[in-house]
Amino acid sequence: MQFAQRLQNVETSAIREIFKLLGRPGIISFAGGFPDASLFDATGIAQATRRAIEQHPAAALQYGPTEGYQPLREQIARHMQTEGAQVQPQDLIVTTGSQQALDLLGKIMLSPGDKVLVEGPTFLATIQCFRLYGAEVISVPIDEHGVQTDALERLIVEHQPRLVYLIPTFGNPSGALLPLERRRKVLELAAAHQVLVVEDNPYGELYFDAPPPPSLLALSTEVAGSRDYLAYCGSFSKTLSPGLRLGWLVAPAALLANAVMCKQFSDANSSMLAQVSTSEYWQTGRQTATLRQVQQTYARRATLMGECLRRELGNALAFTQPQGGMFIWARLTGANGTSTDAAAFVQRAIAQGVAVVPGTPFYASAPDTATFRMSYATVAEDRIIEGVSRLARALG
Template sequence: MPLQFAERLNKVETSAIRELFKLLGKPGIISFAGGFPDPAMFDVEGLKEASGNVLNEEPGPALQYGATEGYQPLRDQLSTFMATKGSTVAPHELIVTTGSQQALDLIGKTMISPGDKVIVEGPTFLATIQCFRLYGAELISAPIDAHGVKTDELETLIAQHKPKFVYLIPTFGNPSGAMLSLERRKKVLELAVKYDTLIVEDDPYGDLYFDAPPPPSLLALTDTVPGSRDLLAHCGTLSKVLSPGLRIGWLIAQPALLANAVMCKQFSDAHTSTFAQATASQYLKCGRMPSTLVHVRQVYAERAKAMGDALKRELGDAVAFERPRGGLFFWVRLTGAKGGIKDAGELARRAIEKGVAFVPGAPFYAENPDLATLRLSFATADVAKIEEGIARLGQALNS
């Protein structure tokens, strides 16, 4: 007899990105598909020093079971780290999670009942779509532009659907690269208070700006909108700026939400690796993070410029895009100019044959997908590979 799996699995399917990776074993392929940071950016020496200090100074606690809420020295360091970004967060106001992905999963577990409505951006982070659907959410897309979610239309959707919560990536969104303007950030918090609606702010890319820093996070701005702090949950991570292998993320939220998230985390993994937490704590304590961020920003800014220039040169008016001001992605739309195709899925197949890979945009939409869109990541390719890869993409478009 075949196994009878849970009905909830019928609501999700394997990630299109993961499926695409199966095609990337071809020798010489240039991939713009992944959303990974470049391993060359990892501060290996700093992490060696931090892990060595852990084993020299605190081996017992670091190698032992730990509190579900997180390793206290790391919670202290994260409180200080958030302060450098304009957010006053006491250590007890955050819990450490196994990457920010777990923080989002815990929000899904604690907040979503089958049939609940959740508003997300269109497009948004694919794994979040899958996670929230797994818990039975009905997802509603709020339109965005280069300045983030359109708040007038968001208000209409909130008033109409009365969602359990609204999920946003305000700063250099994945996949859009969009940055929510300061005016719209304040409006989002005002909507939270007006409609008594929880806002979930996912902020994995906020530290990866190229020139001027982005506006303050929604969390930092809650001080300016009375009543909004308890209606905001903030997810952060060290994955994009330090190392995804550490699996260090955090969730900041009101006490009741945190308490339920801790309870659910106890059931899933008991606690995030204490050794990884202690290593991250030592790294933040030693003061290397600021110089690491400066280096990472410089490298990614150079690569983003190279990709934008190459897209203009090689594809011209066959594509439309906004140059990102930070993050890891270009969000591109095929225009169909000069008889070119407007199906990114078809272009992806042609591109693989030319030795370059990207992710079609359709899976990033919870509803009404735009088949002409695609996501390109510049994070893991150097300038020479970016220029060659975009040239191959141009060949694929014209083949």
């Protein structure tokens, strides 16, 4: 059987391959990027779903508008307004997870041979998505504060990309938080070079102490012309439930119209039962307490993991303590004669009964082979202590 040529541009996710090894008894996994299912408000979601079916059966169980359930669009717009973004319901569509938003952007914006700039490292599925549409994906260097805007400017001038994809707030896998001045610089570059910047923000509400700086979308009012070259992807997956498969896309009107057209070809509309249930849930206000519990739990686990890493691995490992999100991005330093080969380290770690993800697949180009990703989100505190102890034994 002969398959489409576009499949030659992508490969199976390295994370999914590691998951195949996690069925071993006793293994501790820092590899996943999932939220903790024990923190889902299952009772509240169940009650909201029941109300959706009982009170709005025609809306919840029937086909719906491609743009999304109007009450939910209005709620999303109001929520974004509280975070400083000037968004109206007509400025957004509901998508089947934020991953569909990225896929729609790929369909609309990319032709074979086009260039895309992403952070190096960045969300693996985004690299795969854009490559599927024939794009050449190029990594922009980051540091502990996120994308280096001087390098971004240089690469925009050099490559004239069709779009720039960023996770400015607690990035995956880096955990980095882009400072306010760099956010403004990104918007200035978007306006000056008339290049679409895609802001992916699934982790922005998972802050531990102080809230992060305003989103690029919120700041766009301060940089003339930048809103015309800005798309925003939001998600319910990390704050409510990934099983609902709901996200949203905010974009300029012409881009959004094409997204609606392409979504019609894909799934007609995202699950109406999920949309109406989520709308009913939001009306209760329960999400505030649920989110606070998630923030507090992840903060404790992130702090503990950082303490354990510093104690157990010392200067053999370099990392920045996260201020939010779900990940610690680490680099083997080679101190005391230890190896800097993260791929080999990952295999030794699995042999010790703990799983992490090698960093190389998160780079579109020029990978740092000494890096790897850990998640504290789903791991109990006693397991974090034991897992890091096992990581220390895996140093070579």
